[in-house]
Amino acid sequence: MMNNANIKRVGFWINDLKYKKLGFEKFKTICWNSGLELVKIDLARSLEEQGPFDVIIQKLTDTILYEADQGDPKAQQKVCRFQEYICDHPDVIVIDPLNKTTQLSRNRYEMYSTLHDCASDITKLDTELLVPDFVELPTIDVTRNKAAIREANIGYPFVCKPRSADGSENSHTLCIIFNEEGLRDIRVPSVAQKLIKHNAVMYKVFVVGDIHHVVERPSLKNLKPGDYSSIFFHSRDVSKSTSCSFLTKLDIEDQNKALIKPDKMTLTKLVNKVQRKIGMCLFGIDVVIENDTGRYYVIDINYFPGYDGFPDFLQVLAEYILKRLHTKQMPQGRTD
Numbered sequence: 001m002m003n004n005a006n007i008k009r010v011g012f013w014i015n016d017l018k019y020k021k022l023g024f025e026k027f028k029t030i031c032w033n034s035g036l037e038l039v040k041i042d043l044a045r046s047l048e049e050q051g052p053f054d055v056i057i058q059k060l061t062d063t064i065l066y067e068a069d070q071g072d073p074k075a076q077q078k079v080c081r082f083q084e085y086i087c088d089h090p091d092v093i094v095i096d097p098l099n100k101t102t103q104l105s106r107n108r109y110e111m112y113s114t115l116h117d118c119a120s121d122i123t124k125l126d127t128e129l130l131v132p133d134f135v136e137l138p139t140i141d142v143t144r145n146k147a148a149i150r151e152a153n154i155g156y157p158f159v160c161k162p163r164s165a166d167g168s169e170n171s172h173t174l175c176i177i178f179n180e181e182g183l184r185d186i187r188v189p190s191v192a193q194k195l196i197k198h199n200a201v202m203y204k205v206f207v208v209g210d211i212h213h214v215v216e217r218p219s220l221k222n223l224k225p226g227d228y229s230s231i232f233f234h235s236r237d238v239s240k241s242t243s244c245s246f247l248t249k250l251d252i253e254d255q256n257k258a259l260i261k262p263d264k265m266t267l268t269k270l271v272n273k274v275q276r277k278i279g280m281c282l283f284g285i286d287v288v289i290e291n292d293t294g295r296y297y298v299i300d301i302n303y304f305p306g307y308d309g310f311p312d313f314l315q316v317l318a319e320y321i322l323k324r325l326h327t328k329q330m331p332q333g334r335t336d
């Protein structure tokens with residue numbers, strides 16, 4: 001252990017559930033052994049009194065930002081206190097800045113638009129990485145939605161996602177629309193997206209700065225059009241390692257299809273491109289590989305996800321913080 005003058009202070013704000021899931025109690029010890037003092041920030045008090053901080057880790061999009069967006073004055077005050085401290089102390093390393101993390105959580109349509117640009121850049125580099133066709137549905141007007149779906153070349157069935165991905169229960173409740181009749185079930189505002197047939201396997205790519213780890217997860221089965229009622233589902237019921245839903249059980253005729261395993265280099269290129277575009281360090285990318293074409297599609301990006309299955313995540317995070325303190329630079333994504 002080094003002497004106290006050399007210890008760097010790392011303030012953090014994540015909600016209590018995330019604190020428990022990630023084992024942040026253990027993270028305190030890991031940090032301390034690396035010369036870092038981990039301090040939980042109390043957003044109900046002045047941050048000035050609790051500082052100084054050399055580094056701040058935050059997931060305000062969980063709970064607080066959502067409450068602030070709903071008009072809760074206490075939550076709004078907390079966000080202001082946080083932002084004021086960051087403005088008054090521009091040297092503090094923020095992992096990751098609030099304006100960047102909110103760009104992912106407030107609006108899926110904008111997130112997909114950002115990625116879409118990114119995807120075309122990647123195509124130029126001979127690697128096919130795409131975002132499934134998508135369109136914003138701001139209205140419940142069936143005629144207008146029918147036209148929007150047709151113009152965006154989305155087809156049926158498609159998946160409809162709440163525009164906001166703010167972490168609320170509602171934001172993770174998605175819907176599969178099988179036919180024009182189902183357009184009556186659309187809740188607004190939503191983003192409609194083409195369904196990619198991917199044999200019910202998804203890859204979560206968890207990123208910590210310049211390191212990433214890929215985890216296989218269950219996912220939606222290959223769905224066919226038909227005279228079916230719309231299906232609402234919570235994403236946790238189809239894409240957690242323990243998920244067990246009829247929506248993830250392949251139909252008999254799909255069960256013998258060979259699974260395309262992800263190519264490491266392709267995923268590395270994808271991570272680099274996305275990271276350069278969004279300028280963040282702690283995030284996860286949901287990737288599916290299309291059965292018939294082998295194309296990689298990005299269907300979701302999450303800020304500071306659960307990292308379930310990422311080996312020694314807390315150790316890697318501590319090392320990343322040390323690296324940032326050493327270089328004092330924003331991540332740009334690797335150049336390989």
Ligand SMILES: O=P(O)(O)O[C@H]1[C@H](O)[C@@H](OP(=O)(O)O)[C@H](OP(=O)(O)O)[C@@H](OP(=O)(O)O)[C@H]1O
Pocket residue numbers: 018021061062165166167168172204235239240284286300302303304305306307308
């Ligand atoms: O709470 P919000 O802000 O919505 O963020 C959630 C959590 O980070 C989840 O982690 P955990 O469940 O461990 O808390 C994460 O799951 P993963 O870690 O499985 O990626 C979700 O990714 P999605 O499952 O893609 O929504 C992400 O949306």
Ligand SMILES: Nc1ncnc2c1ncn2[C@@H]1O[C@H](COP(=O)(O)OP(=O)(O)O)[C@@H](O)[C@H]1O
Pocket residue numbers: 132159161165171172173174193194195196197202218219220235236238239286288299300
């Ligand atoms: N375009 C798509 N094609 C096929 N399956 C999809 C598509 N979009 C989402 N899914 C399925 O729905 C799940 C949840 O979608 P996602 O956009 O990741 O929402 P959330 O933010 O709640 O995680 C994914 O894990 C995947 O199984």
Ligand SMILES: [Mg+2]
Pocket residue numbers: 235239286300301
């Ligand atoms: Mg997801």
